[in-house]
Amino acid sequence: MKNLKKIAIGFTLLLVLPFTVNAQDTTSTFDRQAAQNNPTNYDSKPGKSKMMLRGYYHTGFENTTIGDESNSKFTPGSIAPILMYRQNDKLFFEAEFEGAFEDGEFEWTIEYADISYILNDYMTVRAGKFMLPFGTFMEKLHPAWINRLSTKPLGFGHDGIAPGNDVGAEVRGAFYTGPIKLNYQAYVVNGAQLKDGITGMGGMEVEEDEAGMLNFENGVWGDNNNDKAFGGRLGIFPFTNSSLELGFSGYSAKVGGKDTPYEDVRANLYALDLSFVRNLNFIKSVIDIKGQYMFSQVDDANYAIPEDTLGLYYDFNNVSSAYYAQVSLRPSLSGNKFLSRLEAVGRYSIMETPEGSLWESNPTQIAVGLNYWLDWRTVLKFGYQTTDGVGGHSEEPAGAEEMATPSTDLFYIHLAIGF
Amino acid sequence: MKKIIIISFIIAAGIALASFLNSCKPSEAVLAKSGAQIWGENCVRCHNTADPSTFSDVEWDVAAMHMQIRANLTADEIKKVTEFLQSAN
Numbered sequence: 078m079k080n081l082k083k084i085a086i087g088f089t090l091l092l093v094l095p096f097t098v099n100a101q102d103t104t105s106t107f108d109r110q111a112a113q114n115n116p117t118n119y120d121s122k123p124g125k126s127k128m129m130l131r132g133y134y135h136t137g138f139e140n141t142t143i144g145d146e147s148n149s150k151f152t153p154g155s156i157a158p159i160l161m162y163r164q165n166d167k168l169f170f171e172a173e174f175e176g177a178f179e180d181g182e183f184e185w186t187i188e189y190a191d192i193s194y195i196l197n198d199y200m201t202v203r204a205g206k207f208m209l210p211f212g213t214f215m216e217k218l219h220p221a222w223i224n225r226l227s228t229k230p231l232g233f234g235h236d237g238i239a240p241g242n243d244v245g246a247e248v249r250g251a252f253y254t255g256p257i258k259l260n261y262q263a264y265v266v267n268g269a270q271l272k273d274g275i276t277g278m279g280g281m282e283v284e285e286d287e288a289g290m291l292n293f294e295n296g297v298w299g300d301n302n303n304d305k306a307f308g309g310r311l312g313i314f315p316f317t318n319s320s321l322e323l324g325f326s327g328y329s330a331k332v333g334g335k336d337t338p339y340e341d342v343r344a345n346l347y348a349l350d351l352s353f354v355r356n357l358n359f360i361k362s363v364i365d366i367k368g369q370y371m372f373s374q375v376d377d378a379n380y381a382i383p384e385d386t387l388g389l390y391y392d393f394n395n396v397s398s399a400y401y402a403q404v405s406l407r408p409s410l411s412g413n414k415f416l417s418r419l420e421a422v423g424r425y426s427i428m429e430t431p432e433g434s435l436w437e438s439n440p441t442q443i444a445v446g447l448n449y450w451l452d453w454r455t456v457l458k459f460g461y462q463t464t465d466g467v468g469g470h471s472e473e474p475a476g477a478e479e480m481a482t483p484s485t486d487l488f489y490i491h492l493a494i495g496f
Numbered sequence: 497m498k499k500i501i502i503i504s505f506i507i508a509a510g511i512a513l514a515s516f517l518n519s520c521k522p523s524e525a526v527l528a529k530s531g532a533q534i535w536g537e538n539c540v541r542c543h544n545t546a547d548p549s550t551f552s553d554v555e556w557d558v559a560a561m562h563m564q565i566r567a568n569l570t571a572d573e574i575k576k577v578t579e580f581l582q583s584a585n
Contacts, residue, residue: 129551129558163558171562195564198571200514217566223543251568253522260568312568317525319537354540363540453544495543 125165132158132173135221137458137491144484153178154491157188157220169193189242200250208242210249210262210310211326212348212369214401215241222454222495225365225405225420226446228462228487231428232399236436238373238428239348239399240293240328243267245305258314268306268330269293273339274380286435288380289395291332291344291373302340306330310348324350332375344375361410370400383435393433401426407450420448440466454495462487522572531580534573542567548584556581 136154140147155177162170172190176183191205208216214233218224232238245266252259274288284290308328315321326348333339353366375395382389405422424444430437446460464485529537539545551559556578564574 123554127554127558129555131559161558161562163561169561169565193565195571199520201565203565217542249565249568251570252520253526253570254520256523256525258526258570262568317523319541322541352541365540450544453547453550 126163128160128162130158130160131496132156133220133222133454133493133495135227135491135493137227137489139487139489142486154221167195169195199252200248202246202248204246206242206244207247207264209240209264209266209308209328211240211308211328211346212310212350212371213324213352213367214350214369215239218367220495221491221493222456225403225422225448225458226424226444226460226462227458227489227491227493228444228460230369230399230401230403230424230426231440231442231464232371232401232426236290237293237399238291238346238397238430239371240269240306240308240346243293243306256317258319260312261309263307263309265305265307267300268304269332269344270301270334271332271339271342271344271375271378273334273337273378274383276334276337285381285383289375289378289393289431289434290436291375302331302333302335304331308346320353320355322350322352324348326350333378339378342376342378344373346371346373348372356410358410360408361412362406362408363410365405365407366403368400368402371398373397391433393431395431395434397428397430399426399428418450420450422446422448438466440464456493458489458491458493460487460489460491462489527572529576531576531578532584534569535577535580538567538569538573538577546581548581551581551585553582553585556585 134154134156136152138149138151140149142148155175157173157175159171159173164170170190170192173188174185175188176185178184187206189205189207191203191207193201193203195201210216214230219229219233221227229237233241243266245264247262247264249262250260270292272284272287272290272292274285275283306328307330308326310324310326312322312324315323326346328344328346330344331340331342332344333342348369348371350369351367353364355364356362357364373396377392377395379390379392382391401424403422403424405420407420408416411417422445424442426442426444427440429439442462442464444460444462446458448459449457451457464487536545546559560574560578560581563569563577564571569577
């Protein structure tokens with residue numbers, strides 16, 4: 078019954094939101110009556126408040142092979158409607174809802190929902206739940222119609238080492254100093270939670286074998302302590318043509334639960350990111366290079382050995398890192414209609430989690446793909462991904478976005494559309 | 497006491513940043529960029545360049561504000577890009 082209610086709410090949302098697909102101006106009744114008398118006036122003079130629905134959806138076929146076992150399926154993927162509302166020239170609201178099947182149940186979640194206020198030409202403040210600018214992948218590149226591959230690199234998503242979104246406030250903007258452009262973001266949010274192996278949160282079970290890992294979903298449920306996380310990113314465009322962007326991100330928070338032995342445990346995270354997009358006229362193509370390196374350091378702490386009756390503890394150097402490098406090439410300038418829609422992409426990523434922890438792992442992943450762009454926001458992706466490494470606590474088959482288990486191969490055909 | 501120091505630092509840093517931003521000026525080459533050029537250089541950094549005919553003028557007003565915030569575009573950049581898209585759709 079509860080699931081039926083969730084599905085009903087989801088479908089109601091889908092039925093109602095399309096009526097806002099065409100940007101709606103919220104002109105007053107008086108203006109609407111005037112418009113009926115003279116439709117030309119109504120068409121040519123929209124109100125200041127405007128709304129539209131955008132978003133993306135992806136679906137496809139996947140074949141996963143772990144060791145000798147193979148499993149293939151058509152995947153329903155996920156749908157992510159994005160509601161955008163421009164109140165006036167200063168105020169903006171947007172929210173992304175994500176609907177997907179989780180463990181056989183269809184669930185809606187809010188990826189982000191925030192209100193922005195443009196303070197001046199160089200600064201915007203916003204509050205709510207927003208994507209964190211820790212590098213660029215999660216904030217800007219992960220949507221299915223933008224991501225050149227159908228999977229996330231190692232280090233992102235469930236069991237990753239990078240924060241994705243959180244609840245709080247942010248200031249952001251951009252400015253020029255001569256020919257060089259700089260952009261910045263600084264935020265304060267509820268922050269991550271340390272999985273200490275003895276306490277759960279938000280209805281989650283205690284996961285003893287994940288002691289020492291950070292849970293970035295903490296902020297959604299509240300805050301496990303009164304300490305807030307601070308972070309930010311600074312990006313620089315050294316060239317006037319904006320082809321190259323280099324970014325540095327930082328994030329710091331106390332992550333231990335209040336009134337627990339871990340309340341003083343702090344986590345410091347850093348990330349470096351790179352983006353280079355340039356026309357290569359000699360091969361009539363556009364090259365797109367992306368990369369991100371992430372480093373996570375959590376204060377040392379003692380964790381209880383699971384199922385130990387003597388009350389013994391263990392510790393380890395709680396340091397994790399991950400990086401990815403991706404190159405794509407598209408002969409957009411070839412003049413041939415078919416060729417110009419093709420795109421080749423390759424990505425290499427590595428993650429290392431703490432030696433001595435129960436979730437120690439060091440997977441390496443190689444992903445290659447060939448895309449065919451039906452239009453600028455609709456893509457058919459053919460891809461192959463292989464993940465090797467040792468460790469990892471998960472006993473579940475590694476899907477596209479799960480922590481790696483040894484020798485996992487994935488072949489997929491995905492269709493993604495941005496709307 | 498620690499909180500007062502942190503808050504004072506944030507306020508001082510904010511004032512310093514605001515003063516710094518106010519003194520920053522783009523170069524002549526940057527100022528001379530057209531909306532079409534900015535559109536061509538910036539959209540492609542994350543996704544394929546949007547076809548201007550995708551949206552109406554009103555819709556571009558909304559989409560442009562979204563991109564100004566998400567892609568950290570300056571007010572001058574987004575004004576030029578919006579004018580271009582609304583003239584070319």
